Amino acid sequence: xxxxxxxxxxxxxxxxxxxxxxxxxxxxxxxxxxxxxxxxxxxxxxxxxxxxxxxxxxxxxxxxxxxxxxxxxxxxxxxxxxxxxxxxxxxxxxxxxxxxxxxxxxxxxxxxxxx
Amino acid sequence: xxxxxxxxxxxxxxxxxxxxxxxxxxxxxxxxxxxxxxxxxxxxxxxxxxxxxxxxxxxxxxxxxxxxxxxxxxxxxxxxxxxxxxxxxxxxxxxxxxxxxxxxxxxxxxxxxxxxxxxxxxxxxxxxxxxxxxxxxxxxxx
Ligand SMILES: Nc1ncnc2c1ncn2[C@@H]1O[C@H](COP(=O)(O)OP(=O)(O)OP(=O)(O)O)[C@@H](O)[C@H]1O
Ligand SMILES: [Mg+2]
Numbered sequence: 001x002x003x004x005x006x007x008x009x010x011x012x013x014x015x016x017x018x019x020x021x022x023x024x025x026x027x028x029x030x031x032x033x034x035x036x037x038x039x040x041x042x043x044x045x046x047x048x049x050x051x052x053x054x055x056x057x058x059x060x061x062x063x064x065x066x067x068x069x070x071x072x073x074x075x076x077x078x079x080x081x082x083x084x085x086x087x088x089x090x091x092x093x094x095x096x097x098x099x100x101x102x103x104x105x106x107x108x109x110x111x112x113x114x115x
Numbered sequence: 116x117x118x119x120x121x122x123x124x125x126x127x128x129x130x131x132x133x134x135x136x137x138x139x140x141x142x143x144x145x146x147x148x149x150x151x152x153x154x155x156x157x158x159x160x161x162x163x164x165x166x167x168x169x170x171x172x173x174x175x176x177x178x179x180x181x182x183x184x185x186x187x188x189x190x191x192x193x194x195x196x197x198x199x200x201x202x203x204x205x206x207x208x209x210x211x212x213x214x215x216x217x218x219x220x221x222x223x224x225x226x227x228x229x230x231x232x233x234x235x236x237x238x239x240x241x242x243x244x245x246x247x248x249x250x251x252x253x254x255x256x257x
Contacts, residue, residue, distance in 0.1 A: 032221055033221055033222075033224045033226075034220075034221040034222055034224075035165070035221075035222055035223075035224040035225075035226035035227050035230060036224050036226055038161050038164075038165065038226070038230050039226050039229070039230055039233070049221075051220065051221045053133055053220050053221070054133050054134065054136075055132075055133065055135070055136065055168075055220055055221060055222070056221065058135075058136035058139075058140065058164065059164075059221075061136075061140060061143070061160075062136075062139060062140075062143065062157070062160040062161050062164045063157065063161065064153070064157055
């Protein structure tokens, strides 16, 4: 499923376009623990998180994670978005809570393990 | 000294956790520019980032020295923090003394040192309580 389709699926708002709107997403990882995210590496993972501090973008950068979805309607500060922009990372925001957002993705066929 | 080696030095400020990661970010950029294989770059970046974050959250900052040769990348993160009383314990997954504030930011899972070990080819920790810690990470290029 392409990132631009995920925007519709999650009723999401596009906060940073980045370079990956047309990337195919097969697996995802939902976590509020960045060290856990870093424990295992998978390719083309989409990261869903309820955290909105700059270290989320830093973690994505180090892990080569190309798409971040902020859940539960959380809106990060401009410095976070600027950092994502600088790295070309695509950033979405959805009002759905973590469980629902993950469930919608899974039901739509994004069934690969993110970690 | 290898004449073909590249050396980098960064200060790691200890006052603001939210901006931590600059040094690792710069090293990642440099490794990519050098054309090093993406999986090696990723391993190195994650290992260094975890060590950099540790220097910030556990030791009030420090410095990073990096040497890149044709064979390997060596990262030395040095701080003058409190030191690690029991390294074996600190190496265990899940062991953490991180503050609530750090946990709220998504760190303090006790996964950092195990992650560094997982992603590096060599990890050495020299530490003295009350003096500081030197973490040396080696990632082989081939
Ligand atoms: N540079 C350091 N100075 C002092 N203590 C350290 C240092 N690095 C690690 N430690 C100690 O070792 C423990 C384990 O470190 P580790 O990186 O594995 O986990 P963490 O930093 O607590 O959490 P996480 O890395 O998952 O965010 C820390 O909680 C801390 O007590
Ligand atoms: Mg750590």
